[in-house]
Amino acid sequence: MKNLIDHKLYNRENKKVGFSDDTLERIRKIILHYPDDRRKSVLLPVLHIAQEELGGYLSVDVMDYVASLLEIQPIEVYEVATFYSMFHLEPVGKYVIEVCQTGPCAICGGERILDHLEKVLGIKAGETTPDGLFTLKTVECLGACGTAPVMQVNTEFYESMTNEKIDRIIEDLKNKGNQQPTETRWAELF
Numbered sequence: 707m708k709n710l711i712d713h714k715l716y717n718r719e720n721k722k723v724g725f726s727d728d729t730l731e732r733i734r735k736i737i738l739h740y741p742d743d744r745r746k747s748v749l750l751p752v753l754h755i756a757q758e759e760l761g762g763y764l765s766v767d768v769m770d771y772v773a774s775l776l777e778i779q780p781i782e783v784y785e786v787a788t789f790y791s792m793f794h795l796e797p798v799g800k801y802v803i804e805v806c807q808t809g810p811c812a813i814c815g816g817e818r819i820l821d822h823l824e825k826v827l828g829i830k831a832g833e834t835t836p837d838g839l840f841t842l843k844t845v846e847c848l849g850a851c852g853t854a855p856v857m858q859v860n861t862e863f864y865e866s867m868t869n870e871k872i873d874r875i876i877e878d879l880k881n882k883g884n885q886q887p888t889e890t891r892w893a894e895l896f
Contacts, residue, residue: 723771745776763794791845799834799841804858807844814854822869
């Protein structure tokens with residue numbers, strides 16, 4: 707049995723983290739939309755902002771900071787951050803490829819497209835390419851069973867996937883090189 711002490715959640719970077727004054731003001735405005743006794747309700751939007759603005763993933767230090775900011779227990783933040791696949795607990799590549807692994811996608815070829823992505827990228831699910839460009843993940847239902855198999859790259863959604871479509875998508879992303887990926891700016895939504 708793996709030593710539980712080695713779990714990623716216990717790794718601390720012990721770095722000072724904090725939002726800018728502008729971001730703190732934005733978060734204060736978000737908090738105003740919720741009752742004082744429901745501070746945990748604001749956790750999802752704040753975690754999105756934290757991930758986007760504080761390094762692209764939620765380290766334990768970042769999650770502890772969010773907990774202190776919202777005056778909730780750190781475990782409450784850990785529970786949410788580890789439950790949702792859109793939150794990353796370690797650094798990820800510029801393009802995060804998420805492949806649906808639930809029944810309908812698996813039946814319609816989801817496992818086949820995951821195998822193809824692993825071969826094309828030279829990594830397994832849960833890993834990042836050495837150049838830091840791609841991270842490959844499996845996720846639960848992406849909500850498009852009728853057009854399975856499906857995958858998502860950052861916030862771009864792809865349906866009825868084939869190996870040929872994957873090859874074109876990967877080639878296009880590689881050609882973008884150092885351009886900024888298309889992503890939702892969570893801070894701008896709130």
